[in-house]
Amino acid sequence: MALLRVENLHKRYGHEEVLKGVTLAQDAGETKVVIGPSGTGKSTLLRCINRLTEPDQGRVWLEDTEITSRRTDINRVRAKIGFVFQDFNLFTHLTSLDNVRLGLMKVRGMPRAAATGRAMAELERVGLAAKANAYPAQLSGGQQQRVSIARALAMDPKLILFDEPTSALDPELIGEVLSVMIQLARDGMTMIVVTHEMGFARSVADEIVFMEGGVIVEQGTPDKMFRSPEVPRTGEFLRKISDLYGESR
Amino acid sequence: MNLVFDPAWLPRLGQGVLLTVQLTLYCMGLGAVLGAVLGLVRVYGGGRWSPLYWVASAYIHFFRGTPLLVQLLGIYLGLPTAGILVGPFLAGLLAMTLNTAAYQAEYFRGAIQSVKSGQMMAARALGMSRAQAIGHVIMPQALRLIIPPWSNELIYMLKYSSIVSMTALRPETMDLFGVARSIAARNFRYFEVYILVALFYLAMVLILTVALRWVERRVRIPGLGTPGRGI
Numbered sequence: 001m002a003l004l005r006v007e008n009l010h011k012r013y014g015h016e017e018v019l020k021g022v023t024l025a026q027d028a029g030e031t032k033v034v035i036g037p038s039g040t041g042k043s044t045l046l047r048c049i050n051r052l053t054e055p056d057q058g059r060v061w062l063e064d065t066e067i068t069s070r071r072t073d074i075n076r077v078r079a080k081i082g083f084v085f086q087d088f089n090l091f092t093h094l095t096s097l098d099n100v101r102l103g104l105m106k107v108r109g110m111p112r113a114a115a116t117g118r119a120m121a122e123l124e125r126v127g128l129a130a131k132a133n134a135y136p137a138q139l140s141g142g143q144q145q146r147v148s149i150a151r152a153l154a155m156d157p158k159l160i161l162f163d164e165p166t167s168a169l170d171p172e173l174i175g176e177v178l179s180v181m182i183q184l185a186r187d188g189m190t191m192i193v194v195t196h197e198m199g200f201a202r203s204v205a206d207e208i209v210f211m212e213g214g215v216i217v218e219q220g221t222p223d224k225m226f227r228s229p230e231v232p233r234t235g236e237f238l239r240k241i242s243d244l245y246g247e248s249r
Numbered sequence: 250m251n252l253v254f255d256p257a258w259l260p261r262l263g264q265g266v267l268l269t270v271q272l273t274l275y276c277m278g279l280g281a282v283l284g285a286v287l288g289l290v291r292v293y294g295g296g297r298w299s300p301l302y303w304v305a306s307a308y309i310h311f312f313r314g315t316p317l318l319v320q321l322l323g324i325y326l327g328l329p330t331a332g333i334l335v336g337p338f339l340a341g342l343l344a345m346t347l348n349t350a351a352y353q354a355e356y357f358r359g360a361i362q363s364v365k366s367g368q369m370m371a372a373r374a375l376g377m378s379r380a381q382a383i384g385h386v387i388m389p390q391a392l393r394l395i396i397p398p399w400s401n402e403l404i405y406m407l408k409y410s411s412i413v414s415m416t417a418l419r420p421e422t423m424d425l426f427g428v429a430r431s432i433a434a435r436n437f438r439y440f441e442v443y444i445l446v447a448l449f450y451l452a453m454v455l456i457l458t459v460a461l462r463w464v465e466r467r468v469r470i471p472g473l474g475t476p477g478r479g480i
């Protein structure tokens with residue numbers, strides 16, 4: 001059984017239907033990369049998965065829990081789904097260590113000492129143990145994003161959703177974040193990544209999902225999507241972003 | 250003109266200072282609690298059409314829209330007619346608390362709303378309830394933002410507390426200004442007494458200003474510089 005199943009998801013803002021019936025399934029350990037033009041509903045899709053945005057229609061399951069059910073305790077589900085934002089959203093009044101530790105202590109109810117140990121291990125994993133006592137404003141964008149990945153990892157998520165994790169970064173800082181994510185994918189983390197980084201998609205994605213106008217236009221392995229897409233529009237878009245963002249990384 | 254200051258005034262003026270300080274700090278403390286609740290209701294109370302929001306807004310508009318003196322006399326003279334006896338100190342404290350709470354509610358609303366929306370989103374994404382997110386993420390940031398307007402309000406209330414001299418008749422219930430009036434009325438040294446009183450208010454304001462500056466520096470978030478400094 002798939003780890004995550006999304007079935008016929010719809011979302012409208014006013015008159016604009018942003019998601020027009022999105023269906024996808026993801027196995028444990030799989031990395032999916034979601035691409036598509038701006039305003040296509042990629043962020044909305046990610047936010048509907050953990051109900052940061054309430055979908056209008058459709059269902060989402062994490063294993064055998066129906067996330068979209070009214071009876072589900074959404075906070076318990078969210079604790080199992082990591083979310084990494086484009087602009088990091090680290091808690092500005094807390095050090096890196098406290099950012100990573102807060103969820104462990106307040107959501108998971110872990111005692112302070114254990115939470116500290118776990119948080120330090122995660123900061124180590126993203127190469128920032130030395131910055132444990134720094135505040136977000138004292139870190140570069142790349143470092144902030146790595147702390148936010150550590151914050152997600154600390155919760156032992158079954159799945160992590162990344163919404164354009166490198167789009168707010170200067171080019172020279174993108175690499176350090178991507179290499180953390182590549183390592184995660186290789187370690188078997190289940191991830192859905194909205195990104196324009198085609199180098200990342202080629203090297204670690206199990207599947208690329210091309211969205212446009214609120215629907216999934218085409219999905220498949222990177223090989224199929226890059227070499228022989230079925231829908232002409234897919235090839236066109238892939239060529240365009242490969243030109244724009246390069247593939248060197 | 251020769252000025253005459255009599256050291257015999259000092260003990261009574263000292264008592265007045267004490268009462269003024271008590272009144273101000275109590276009303277500011279209680280007003281902060283009530284103001285925070287009202288501010289939270291205005292932001293998170295379910296939007297324009299929820300009854301809670303409506304009650305909070307009506308309260309804020311009423312107490313900001315009417316003079317403190319009217320509120321004080323309404324409480325001091327009005328409550329007894331309803332069978333509730335309140336002394337001058339309690340009436341003053343109540344009026345000042347209710348009044349400052351309305352202003353502080355607006356400061357809290359502003360501070361809460363200037364915390365970036367991504368902070369709430371990140372907290373909820375971790376699995377925190379809304380109350381947890383408010384308590385652990387939003388309020389700690391909002392409270393830092395509220396210190397400067399809160400300092401202004403504190404200084405304002407300190408000076409405005411002099412209106413309780415309207416209701417205090419017995420010496421032990423008089424604030425600094427009330428004491429000054431009663432001393433001056435007896436010896437006609439109006440000029441000297443009021444100079445002294447002005448200096449006392451000034452000293453209190455300076456001490457509070459320095460204290461709050463210190464608090465502001467203590468809780469400053471490292472890396473988020475003081476705007477304008479060092480640029």
Ligand SMILES: Nc1ncnc2c1ncn2[C@@H]1O[C@H](COP(=O)(O)OP(=O)(O)OP(=O)(O)O)[C@@H](O)[C@H]1O
Pocket residue numbers: 013018036037038039040041042043044045
């Ligand atoms: N809270 C909101 N209220 C109203 N409209 C919204 C809201 N959030 C998103 N939209 C609209 O929904 C559409 C899809 O937005 P979404 O952010 O999901 O697109 P996206 O594919 O992530 O785009 P981008 O690549 O620019 O991030 C856009 O037209 C946007 O204006």
Ligand SMILES: [Mg+2]
Pocket residue numbers: 042043044163164
């Ligand atoms: Mg987006």
